[in-house]
Amino acid sequence: VPDIRYILFAISVFIFWKTKLYFQLNEHKFKIPMLPVLLTLAFLIWIAENISTFYKIWLYPSQVEAWHMVGWGKLGSWYLLLLLSLVLVLKILGHRDNQGNWNLR
Template sequence: MQSALAELWQFFIANLRASHFGVFLLSIFLVTEVVDVPLISRYDFIFIAAVGFQLCALIFRFEQPKEFFVIFLFHLLATGMELFKTNPDIGSWTYPAAGSALFVIATVPLFSGFLYSAVGSYMSRAFTFLNLTFERFPAYHHFWIVSVLIYLNFFTHHFFYDIRYLLFAYVFIIFWKTKVYYQVYQKRRTMPLLMTTLLTAIFVWIAENIGTFTRIWLYPNQIESWQLVPLGKLGSWFLLLILSFALVSIIYRDKLQHR
């Protein structure tokens, strides 16, 4: 029993260390919800804080340059999607205080890219802190085909047929045998990759509820009064995590075992 508790604690600590950027952002959201930041807009403060955090992480070597590369790549792709999704003609969600921010492009405050970067940062750092390896990983080209289709569908489903259910099927077919191996204590453990992705999506959904509760961004049904983010968003995050995994795999491909 004591050994199990010790392993659970080590698992928690490893995940906390891997998610340090996400935890930092959520903390800033909560603090700025109850404390007014003087002389600067809330969104600009979050952006400056996020940039400062990343610079400190690099300077003090809390993050490796390759992890920073992943964060930068996520930021670029995410900003492109944010510009599309927050366009008034699409209106998937809004940033209610964007009008008062300086660091903003059209309807998108620049800190928003860091929201996705935090997910990428976690996945990248998890390789180190959870000592991740994979077994029966699918052919790499299938991985990238489904990932590109996932990204494109976030745009095209507004105009054409939504293929997300086909994408779920594709993901299940290529990953249903894939196992994740991790070790944070004495024994090496394993879990199906699909289950790992679903559990991670649940935690991202919880974080998203914190973000909307603090009115950092809002979905249309939350503008008049806050309510939980619909559970249907779990599917979107599940697919987005597959895309995130593809981007992270650029620097960790040697950990992926295909057989």
């Protein structure tokens, strides 16, 4: 089975390049680009995964004998999983207003 992650990365950048996330904390409104947020979250999950395997909370089969860092490829997998999760949540729980903005119900 060919690895199509690189194609999926390119498609996600093409589709979501201009996408912004809007949120509000108290009276302050914020607008941030979505792709860097997803990459940052994927990186933090990847770090947590490495910490967890270091302390043997869980191990991959290749880490049973000796610990090593989880591969960088997992970072891309976490990114794609986060993107898919966000799209599915918006599709199921979201609705679009007249300007094309998504909001949760």
